Amino acid sequence: MIKYLTTVLLSICAILITISTAAQEHPSLILTKEGVEKIKAELSSLPLFDASLQKLKEEIDAEIALGIDTPIPKDYSGGYTHVRHKRNMFVMQQAGVLYQILEDEKYAKYVKDMLLQYESIYKTLPLHPKTRSYAQGKLFWQCLNDSNWLVYVSQAYDCIYNYLSAAERKKLEKNLFRPFADHISVDSPQFYQRVHNHSTWGNAAVGMIGLVMNDKELIDRALYGIPDLEMDKTAKDDDGGFINKEGKAGFLANIEEPFSPDGYYNEGPYYQRYAMYPFLIFAEGLQNVKPELKIFEYKDGVLLKSINALLNLSDADGEFFPLNDGQKGMSYYTDALVTAVDISYYYGNQDPGLLSIAEKQKKVLLDDSGLAVALGVKNGKAKPFIKKSINLSDGPGGKQGGVGILRSDDLELVFKYATQGSSHGHYDKLSYSYYENGDEVLQDYGLARFVNIEQKGGGNYLKENKTWAKQTIAHNTLVQNEKSHYQGKYDIGSKHNPILHVFDDSNSNVQLVSAKETNAYPGTEMHRTMAIIKDDGFEKPFLLDILRVKSDSTNQYDLPFYFMGQVLKTNFEYEVPKILEPLGIDNGYQHLWSEGCGSTTEKNTKLSWLEKGRFYTLTSATSEDDELRFVRIGANDPEFNLRREAGFIIRRKDTDNTLFVSTIEAHGSYSPVSESAVNSNSSISALEVVLDTEDYTAISITTVKDISKLFIVANTNASKEATHTVKINNKNYEWSGSYYFK
Amino acid sequence: MIKYLTTVLLSICAILITISTAAQEHPSLILTKEGVEKIKAELSSLPLFDASLQKLKEEIDAEIALGIDTPIPKDYSGGYTHVRHKRNMFVMQQAGVLYQILEDEKYAKYVKDMLLQYESIYKTLPLHPKTRSYAQGKLFWQCLNDSNWLVYVSQAYDCIYNYLSAAERKKLEKNLFRPFADHISVDSPQFYQRVHNHSTWGNAAVGMIGLVMNDKELIDRALYGIPDLEMDKTAKDDDGGFINKEGKAGFLANIEEPFSPDGYYNEGPYYQRYAMYPFLIFAEGLQNVKPELKIFEYKDGVLLKSINALLNLSDADGEFFPLNDGQKGMSYYTDALVTAVDISYYYGNQDPGLLSIAEKQKKVLLDDSGLAVALGVKNGKAKPFIKKSINLSDGPGGKQGGVGILRSDDLELVFKYATQGSSHGHYDKLSYSYYENGDEVLQDYGLARFVNIEQKGGGNYLKENKTWAKQTIAHNTLVQNEKSHYQGKYDIGSKHNPILHVFDDSNSNVQLVSAKETNAYPGTEMHRTMAIIKDDGFEKPFLLDILRVKSDSTNQYDLPFYFMGQVLKTNFEYEVPKILEPLGIDNGYQHLWSEGCGSTTEKNTKLSWLEKGRFYTLTSATSEDDELRFVRIGANDPEFNLRREAGFIIRRKDTDNTLFVSTIEAHGSYSPVSESAVNSNSSISALEVVLDTEDYTAISITTVKDISKLFIVANTNASKEATHTVKINNKNYEWSGSYYFK
Structure with a gap:
């Protein structure tokens, strides 16, 4: 009995000791005892790890010396x-x-x-x-x-x-x-x-x-x-x-709510980057201490998917697209992304593309995951992280709109048809931004804030964030009657989202994304189709933008283009005012100076500009009643919180249904060193709407070499399998799928 | 006799053959027969030469294929x-x-x-x-x-x-x-x-x-x-x-006229770069064909000196300071400078600093001089080309003003007190521009032209070059009564130039340049002293700007600061207008929008701004009668030829003699990746004029740590040997030389 009791007691003690030991093993969160041993064994053999360690040591030694x-x-x-x-x-x-x-x-x-x-x-x-x-x-x-x-x-x-x-x-x-x-x-x-x-x-x-x-x-x-x-x-x-x-x-x-199944975070990449660190570092701790929770498999592995989504939400320089409230310049060089990349590599499937980002970051976590990355790099496993076109659904179930990114050569279209994006959202349904090789061609303004710069409102959101940055007119999308989408109200915006019509990147020469929004302006439906097309008649891929508006009322429509750069040439006459007045009185319009206004009797409006040694041309199918307006950000800005950047607005008045069709070409180059301008003119001689019905919109694009191409989009049935027949100018066009281009 | 005749005839023939051969040896201009043989002997052994050759071959083969x-x-x-x-x-x-x-x-x-x-x-x-x-x-x-x-x-x-x-x-x-x-x-x-x-x-x-x-x-x-x-x-x-x-x-x-003995070219570096090629390539031809002309020794070797001057007229990125009509971005990467560097190396004294520029250029001339450079680089002779402070006299005899460049750590002051600069000159006496590590802190606007861009006036000078870029108000210098220097007239400007008072870079911690101008506005003398001071109380060197004005009439004075970047903070109240109006009607003022106006009862006016992740603060000793004005370039610009950049103007009215004293501090940093703002505030708590007489001006600079430094400049006798005694607030200061700083 005593022997039995002793055995029992000893067993209990053993269990208690085990529990106690298990409970008290330290470190256990990010570093583990076993991991530390491995790290020590590899020290001085892994350049990336050693460099990170050495840099950290120098920093911390300096801090310690300061007291x-x-x-x-x-x-x-x-x-x-x-x-x-x-x-x-x-x-x-x-x-x-x-x-x-x-x-x-x-x-x-x-x-x-x-x-x-x-x-x-x-x-x-x-x-x-x-x-x-x-x-x-x-x-x-x-x-x-x-x-x-x-x-x-x-x-x-x-x-x-x-x-x-x-x-x-x-x-x-x-x-x-x-x-x-x-x-x-x-x-x-x-x-x-x-x-x-x-x-x-x-x-x-x-x-x-x-x-x-x-x-x-x-x-x-x-x-x-x-x-x-x-x-x-x-x-x-x-x-x-x-x-x-x-x-x-x-x-x-x-984890459940803000992430879509594709890993898109509803507040956008800037805040995802910020939120990522606690998500991942706590997940790492949970994985180490409570592996039974299988946190990295939670919601079909969405935490690791979200890292891939986030990396894809960056431009060619690794800078995140400033969707919603996002400060420009934040990039995957930030420490939170070192964490993300290392954890994704270690707890995911050791994607060699991540190693190339780690190489650029020149830094690894000083833990098991960083060790794995440093080993991978040392062993030559790194491969380029190639960003392709990607559609990222939004909403916990992936059914509430999304963000479509089309990539073709050095050009990137970021098309936003996502949810309101929590309190950091902007009223910018169906807006887009456009990049060439990491530089903005048409910008999304981002936020009106200088994060952590005390002089600017303590580093917090500035009032212009609400009065300008969040407003619809601050974005490259349609504004009806100078009001913002959803009346600029968060609770209305939070109830709705655009609906994807089609995303198709299967043909790398013609990629498109298309979505519809019916709630931004009750009684008005906006349907925007954007395609990046790579075609022989063009030096680089061009962007085609088809925005159909159907309304049960007569409205004024403004379609802005926030082009980055200096105006080179227009094909229309315009007047610049002797004094500058704001374009409007509220909803962001009060922040725009009206810098010029014109019109044209030509069938197309053309505006070209120069930025960072590259030429760009906007060609738009307009009518002589359209007002062609130049604007400049910065009116009613008493503390110089806004950047004095340019915009161009096509304004169409007294209209119910209408169609805005435009192309953006990137072309040529200029070097101030060689002073040579190459291919500085548009390749498009005519952009024409040849059909616009409930079911189909057809656009003819004619190049300066007089070659015409036809683009038709199916407005109602976008299924891959559907076959279509359309007669245009007595000629029949037959195809299957959402669009035709030839 | 026959023998004699034969000998004579043979001799004559030999002479004729020699003459004929000498006259007809080809190539002889840039390439020589002997040089070509040397090049052939070295082919495939010189990376820089071979790369240049290979690149050229590919280009030309492609051209030949085109017909x-x-x-x-x-x-x-x-x-x-x-x-x-x-x-x-x-x-x-x-x-x-x-x-x-x-x-x-x-x-x-x-x-x-x-x-x-x-x-x-x-x-x-x-x-x-x-x-x-x-x-x-x-x-x-x-x-x-x-x-x-x-x-x-x-x-x-x-x-x-x-x-x-x-x-x-x-x-x-x-x-x-x-x-x-x-x-x-x-x-x-x-x-x-x-x-x-x-x-x-x-x-x-x-x-x-x-x-x-x-x-x-x-x-x-x-x-x-x-x-x-x-x-x-x-x-x-x-x-x-x-x-x-x-x-x-x-x-x-x-050669004689436009080059000063220091090699400064009177039209400025942009045109020097352009003119350099024919100067050097013809000189090279002359040297090869007519060595007896000793062209590279002409005017005390000014052609080679001018290359050194030109290289020193570039910023940290090798871009030329845009003095006079100069298009920004032109740099020593241009082909004309490949020629200049190679010829300077070969025909000069084989300065190893030139080799490091050749390495950056990644290109050499395919001739004897390029061969020498490629050999030098291959043999590891390259050393960094270190740009120091330099004073470049202007005028054929070096007696007509000049350009003083002060360099301290990463900061560069370009102070212009040169001649009119031929037809490409601007009315900008005693103006300056300021750079940090190749980026503009206070800009010189440069020209209003898009060289070789057909869409902008055929690539030629735009009318805004005359109405804006050349005018005095477009520069960081004093404007009296809203008129340009010399009435904006070339023939008046060509008769005069400022006079150097002192250039002293002997103490790397306190470097200064000072010059006087008495003809820009008859009856008014301007005397500007600029110093870059490196002091313990400051993170980086700061710029001290002392502009004394003496006039026999009562005037309005405008002193502009074309700061680059976004306003962060001011210590004064200002109003921004509801509508923007031009600041004036002519002499460049018609191109400035008046964006804000204020004043202060503080003894100092402070303005800080942020640019490319760096903070800057202007501190100026002002009075409550001074108007503090924000301006924006771009009014009356019907074709968007001007860049919408900012300016700040201190306006002083109804004054005859006056003194403008300012400092420009570069400090701290901000990274949008780490989102951390370091040292974002000025280190100066007070800037005070403590003495201002005909002979001396004394400025007290007090830091936020309450340490005061005194700077005294001798306004009349700037000789190195002169000793001075000045009593300020009952204390005697004694020193020798042009300035005192302690």
Whole structure:
């Protein structure tokens, strides 16, 4: 009996020890014990890894030499206390990693000292003194930044967990980490309990510290949200977005909702990039600590798919298309994408294309995934990451519009027929932007904000973001009666989305995307078909843009073209005014100076411009009643928040149904060094609508060498299998599929 | 006797043979027989040379495959016939070189066939049908382009001279080359007989064909101008420049007059670059055929000095400062500079710095000089070409002002106190531009022209070049009563120039340049001192700008700052207008939109801006009566010929004597990838004039860390040896030399 009891007790002890050991193995989040051993074994043999390590070591050594500062919070973004606490979170995370890899206690001590300093101020810290946020943090002016901090600091804590005494851990957990996690979650449900990139950071922060502390309550709160919490379903945040209309919350809901099955994130690539880090770093932690959750297989592997989607939402230079609120210049060189690329490689299927991006990034994560990438690169496995045309559906089920990207040679069309995009969305249904080799040909304005530049409104959204950047007229899409889509109202916009008509990239010479929108202006249907066509008569592929409008009322339609560059030539007469006046009074029109107005009796309007040594020509089928207007961004801009860039608007008045047909050609080159202009003229002599019925629209494109091509799009039945017969000028055209081109 | 006679006859024969051989050795201009042998011996062993050769071969082979076209001339620059004839001249020259080096007769035959085709059309060719030029050409609309053609084609003819039969040569010389040379010289004296870059091309063209044809008359006409020609000394060309006020002409006069002893070319670097090719290529020909002329030693070796000056007139990217009429983007990557660098290396003292530029150019001349450069590079002799601060005097004797360039770390100040600069000059005395690492901080607008872009006025000067780009208000210098310097009149401007007060780059931490101008506005003296100061209180060197104005009348003064970038912050209140009106009615003011106006009761006006990820701050000591004005270029610009760039103007009214003191700080950085703003604020808390007398001006600069520095400039006696004592606020300051800084 005693023997039996002893055996039982020993077994229980063994189980307890196992549990305890399992629960307490550190590091376990991003670094693992096993991973660290592997890394140590490979040190000095992997250029990419060693370079990243060396660079980090130099940075952190310099920081350590400066001493520790944890100032009492007082500033907005860009101010000293904000910048310092932000820097501290990175430095702690990185010092933690260095401690693990280099086994030098100075790094652990630095993290410990800083954490204890935070512990000593945090326990009595009131809300941050700046009150602009809908959810004030304590270290920062908004809970979002506090969450950022905890995501990083959890990793630091994990790395030095075993270096600390039990008493130190207890002190930190009781006075710093647990109340910190509570503040950003249960104390700030308007921030935490929702589906939003902010909340994803909150979830990850709570979950990661929960994983380190082995705190099931926090882990569950991270994964599933705050239990049994009733939220006001009509409440909105600062940006006008609903806080929690659907009642969904938690990390899994934040994967479920904003990602389409293709991995498109509904707020667009700029915010996906921002949200990506907590998604992936917490997923990595979960995979290491709770592999049974199979987080990377969740929703059919959408986390890894989303990385592929995100990489495809960048131009030739790796810069993300600035859909919705997106600051231009953000690119896959950002650290969040180093994380994304490395994790995608390691936890995905080791796509050699990702290695070529890692090579460009010149950096890897200092963890198992970064090790794998560095090994792959060293072993010569890298291959170019080739971006092809891609259609990315939007909506949790992939049924709510999307973004279609057509790529042909160096040209890229980004066609947006997506959902409102949460509170960061713009009223820009069926708009597009157009790029050549990473440079904007027709721009999407992006946002009116200078992120983290204190001088510009504390680095936050500027009022011109609402009055200009979000408005329809700020985009390359149709504006009816000088009003924005959905009345410029978020709650209306959130109910609707365009419907894909067809996306077809099967023939690399003729690729098209087409979608319809019926709710932006009730009673008006817009149907836009955009094709990139590669044809013998042209030096480069050209863009064909067919925008059909059907309305039960008579309206004024404005179709803007935000061309980048300097006007070279027009084929129409126009007057420039002696004084500049704004084009309108609201909905963004108040920000446009009216720089010129003309008209033409020619069948086509032509405008050519020069940008970065390349020529471009817009050719549009217009009538003599169309107003041809030059505009310049910057009216009513008392603080010079807007860029003084150009636009061209075709305005059609007193019309119900109408058709806008245009081409954009990229052609030729100019070098200020050789001073030689090559192929500086358009290759199109005539662009003509030869048929426009409910079912078919046919466009004839004649080149300067007098060769005519015909493009017909099926407006109603776009199925691949459907066969069509159309008679135009007494000639029958027969084909199957959504379009005809010959 | 018979023996004697035989000996004499044989001797005479030998002499005749020698003379005849000497006169007829070909090639002899750019390539020499001996040089060609050396090149052949080194082929396939010199990467730079071989790459240049291979690239050329591919280009020319492709051209030959296309066949020969010598169309009847009809177009302006950028049009087909212009472009074709221009292309033909290059192709012939290059095919000639390939024939010599590769010994493949197809190249010689191609040149011969094309020349004979030209011969067949030229003999009956009338003047070019376009009449805009003051000197019409035959192949081109202006004699200038005809001269370009002959400079290149002479080289081609030289290369295939021995391939042609005597009859062919006779035919070409009689019907093509001689009448061609006569048309651009004796038939067009208004073009040929002057000191101007156009004439330099003309001289070189006549001289080079003269050297090939061994035609002494042509060679002398090239060197000394058309003999015994009386010119109208008051006649002017299209640009408003005198055609020949001084009666000087010919190649030697064109070296003598426009180059200062330092090698500065009075029209500025853009035109120097253009003129450089004929100067050097004809000089090379002369050196080879008439070494006794010692052309590279002429005027104390000014031709080679001018190459060094020109290289120093480029920014960190090798782009030339756009002084006077200069198109931005032109750089030392242009072919003319390949010629310049190679010739300078070979005929000069083999400066290893030139080799590093040749490496960047990735190209060498396919001649003896290119061979020497390629050998130098191959032998690892290249060293960086380090551009230091430099003062380049202007005027044939170096006594007519100049251009001072101060360089400190990545910052470059270009201070212009030069002569009018011939017909390409701007009314911009004491103006400056400022660069950081090759990017413009405060711009010089450059010209209003799109060289060779047919759509923009045939690629020629646009009317806005006169109405905007040349005017004083288009530059960073003082405008009195909204009038341009010298009444904007070329003949007045040509009589005067600023006087250097001091240039001192001996202390790399405090470098300064200072000059005075008394004739731009009669009765008003402007004295501008600019210093770049490197000081501990600052992250980067800052620019100090002290502009003293003394006038015997009461005036309005405008001091513009054409800052590049987006306004970040001001320390003053300003109003932006509801509608934009031009700032004035003429002298360039009609092209500026008045975008905002304010004032301040602070002692300093501060304006900061962001450009290409860098912050800049202007701090100016102003009074509350000063108007602080934002402007935007682009008013009264009916064809969008002007760039919509920003300016800031400090306007001081009803004043006679006054002092403008400003600093420009470059500081910090912003990356849209890391979204982190570093050191985004000015380091200056106060800028104060503490003394301003006839003899001394003293400025106190206090940093945000409350450290004050004092800068005193001696306004009258700037000699190095002079000692000064000044009492300021009861403290004595003693020093020797032109300035004090501590």
